[in-house]
Amino acid sequence: MNRKRKTPSSSATERVIGDFAGRPVRVIIVVVSLIAILFPLYWLIANSLRTKTDYLANPPILFNAPVTIQNYQKILIENGIFKEFTNTFIVAAVSTVIAVVFGSMAAYATVRGRIAKKIRNFFGLWFMIQKMYPAIATAIPVYLVMRHLRLIDTRFALIIMNTSFNLPLVIWLMMGFFEQIPLEMEESAIIDGANFVQRFFRIVFPVTTPGIIASAILAFVGAWNEFLFAVILSVNRSKTLPVVIAGFITDRGLEWGPMAATAVITLLPILIVVWALQKNFVQGLAMGAVKG
Amino acid sequence: MNTNQLKRKSRSETSDAFWSWIFMTPTTLFLVITALIPLLYSVYISFFKLKMNLPNATPSYVGFANYARMLTDKTLRVATSNTFLFAFVSVTLELVIGLFVAMAFCSDRRWARLGTSVLLVPMIMAPVAIGTLWRMMLDGNTGVINYLLGFLGMDSVNWLSNPKYAMPAVLFVNVWQLVPWVVIVAAAGLKALPGDCLEAALVDGASNRQIFWHIVLPMISPLLVIIYMLRFVDAFKVFDTVYTMTNGGPGTATEMLPNYIYKQGMKYFDVGYTAALAIAFVVVMSLFTAIFLKIRKRVEERVQ
Numbered sequence: 001m002n003r004k005r006k007t008p009s010s011s012a013t014e015r016v017i018g019d020f021a022g023r024p025v026r027v028i029i030v031v032v033s034l035i036a037i038l039f040p041l042y043w044l045i046a047n048s049l050r051t052k053t054d055y056l057a058n059p060p061i062l063f064n065a066p067v068t069i070q071n072y073q074k075i076l077i078e079n080g081i082f083k084e085f086t087n088t089f090i091v092a093a094v095s096t097v098i099a100v101v102f103g104s105m106a107a108y109a110t111v112r113g114r115i116a117k118k119i120r121n122f123f124g125l126w127f128m129i130q131k132m133y134p135a136i137a138t139a140i141p142v143y144l145v146m147r148h149l150r151l152i153d154t155r156f157a158l159i160i161m162n163t164s165f166n167l168p169l170v171i172w173l174m175m176g177f178f179e180q181i182p183l184e185m186e187e188s189a190i191i192d193g194a195n196f197v198q199r200f201f202r203i204v205f206p207v208t209t210p211g212i213i214a215s216a217i218l219a220f221v222g223a224w225n226e227f228l229f230a231v232i233l234s235v236n237r238s239k240t241l242p243v244v245i246a247g248f249i250t251d252r253g254l255e256w257g258p259m260a261a262t263a264v265i266t267l268l269p270i271l272i273v274v275w276a277l278q279k280n281f282v283q284g285l286a287m288g289a290v291k292g
Numbered sequence: 293m294n295t296n297q298l299k300r301k302s303r304s305e306t307s308d309a310f311w312s313w314i315f316m317t318p319t320t321l322f323l324v325i326t327a328l329i330p331l332l333y334s335v336y337i338s339f340f341k342l343k344m345n346l347p348n349a350t351p352s353y354v355g356f357a358n359y360a361r362m363l364t365d366k367t368l369r370v371a372t373s374n375t376f377l378f379a380f381v382s383v384t385l386e387l388v389i390g391l392f393v394a395m396a397f398c399s400d401r402r403w404a405r406l407g408t409s410v411l412l413v414p415m416i417m418a419p420v421a422i423g424t425l426w427r428m429m430l431d432g433n434t435g436v437i438n439y440l441l442g443f444l445g446m447d448s449v450n451w452l453s454n455p456k457y458a459m460p461a462v463l464f465v466n467v468w469q470l471v472p473w474v475v476i477v478a479a480a481g482l483k484a485l486p487g488d489c490l491e492a493a494l495v496d497g498a499s500n501r502q503i504f505w506h507i508v509l510p511m512i513s514p515l516l517v518i519i520y521m522l523r524f525v526d527a528f529k530v531f532d533t534v535y536t537m538t539n540g541g542p543g544t545a546t547e548m549l550p551n552y553i554y555k556q557g558m559k560y561f562d563v564g565y566t567a568a569l570a571i572a573f574v575v576v577m578s579l580f581t582a583i584f585l586k587i588r589k590r591v592e593e594r595v596q
Contacts, residue, residue, distance in 0.1 A: 029396035106319035113312030164326035225418035263421035286480030
């Protein structure tokens with residue numbers, strides 16, 4: 001069968017959906033939505049390259065005449081942002097790796113494990129609730145326990161909490177990807193004598209690499225940007241970039257320039273990663289919602 | 293199958309069951325320790341009067357007093373209605389705008405791929421950065437938004453310090469942040485529509501508009517229901533942008549539940565009351581999740 005006809009990639013259907021209200025309306029929607037995103041992004045970058053008098057100018061200056069890197073110098077040298085950058089990276093990376101390894105194992109056991117169907121459904125439901133419930137609910141008890149264990153202001157505490165948020169996310173995504181694997185594939189492996197662990201690593205894992213990548217990026221971006229627990233559990237040593245950004249809103253006034261520079265430094269690395277792996281990222285987002 | 297094979301099969305089944313449980317164990321332990329136990333601890337604390345800034349004070353048991361206090365807490369009532377309003381308005385706008393943008397971007401061409409790359413930016417930017425960026429842009433004196441609106445003949449507005457405009461501003465920023473998510477998910481649904489069906493309608497002489505109302509919308513509506521529910525539950529957890537843009541202000545104009553709970557705990561150090569609020573919040577959210585799961589199940593059955 002011709003696969004092309006099954007998907008609406010043919011230009012006729014593309015036109016039907018795209019031009020649902022006529023070509024001019026479509027062009028307007030596309031242009032307006034791109035400007036709506038690109039202008040704030042431009043404004044962020046432009047302000048990170050401005051002097052204090054320029055970013056507080058009234059009326060605002062739309063285009064930078066002189067470009068200055070003094071905001072970047074300030075946050076890199078005076079504030080030593082490198083420390084927070086390292087913290088953010090370590091917390092995001094370690095919690096992502098743990099969540100992807102343990103989460104995909106749990107997801108596989110939930111989807112295809114040799115456990116009674118009822119019990120597997122129970123686990124599936126529990127993971128789902130974990131994903132939905134508000135983080136703020138456990139903030140206070142977690143703070144009290146961490147304080148008792150003297151873990152406040154350590155990266156360890158942040159890694160633990162981010163892993164806790166990322167596990168349900170990874171499980172939820174990977175369950176969707178595992179469900180798509182045809183049962184026959186595993187059945188033939190069973191006949192060949194492969195046990196549960198071998199099937200997972202040799203057969204299931206290789207074919208779900210896109211899913212693994214997708215959930216890894218989503219988990220990484222989530223942990224990289226996480227703010228609530230980062231601000232509660234860190235004082236100084238374990239601060240992450242989002243905490244620094246929020247810290248520029250002070251009683252003494254708002255330091256837009258350094259704030260914008262920090263925000264650019266926070267955004268740039270993950271933006272590059274996500275753009276490089278855009279296909280997986282988009283697939284992950286779609287899977288997270290449409291999962292069967 | 294001879295006896296030898298049967299024996300091997302049953303042995304492998306026991307081993308499979310064993311390994312299935314092993315696979316389940318790390319996650320289960322992790323979530324029990326970091327999520328379930330803190331939640332139960334929260335329930336326990338909610339029956340005590342306890343101030344976090346006085347570490348040596350002994351907590352005193354107060355029964356349901358913390359829960360009773362919620363009934364007379366005026367700010368809580370405002371925060372609750374604000375949160376409902378916020379969730380309802382923001383998610384509705386996001387769904388409508390997101391669907392139209394997704395349709396406009398429905399193409400396999402290069403411009404659509406590049407456009408999608410741009411759409412991903414608000415999704416990747418730290419919500420804290422989004423909040424501060426828009427706080428800068430919406431500033432009453434030096435903000436660029438007022439400046440640009442000036443060209444359209446509009447007067448300057450103190451977006452975030454005027455109680456009348458603060459909520460619309462926070463709503464707008466949330467829409468900016470999350471329309472792209474709706475676009476990406478809805479686009480995946482649009483791409484999965486059967487092309488034959490649309491082409492057949494086209495051959496029959498239906499206009500694009502008719503096809504949208506009679507074919508595309510009915511076929512994509514189950515997905516839209518799921519998107520709406522997912523976003524609705526999520527909108528209740530809005531914290532980062534509110535915290536950085538207004539911190540609930542001016543007054544209580546943009547006070548919402550997560551921010552209010554955070555303030556009770558980390559600003560007033562009222563641990564007992566915070567725990568009670570958190571538990572009540574979780575109960576409400578669980579209710580929403582249950583409703584969501586029911587609706588999703590029904591939608592899935594309808595699709596099949």
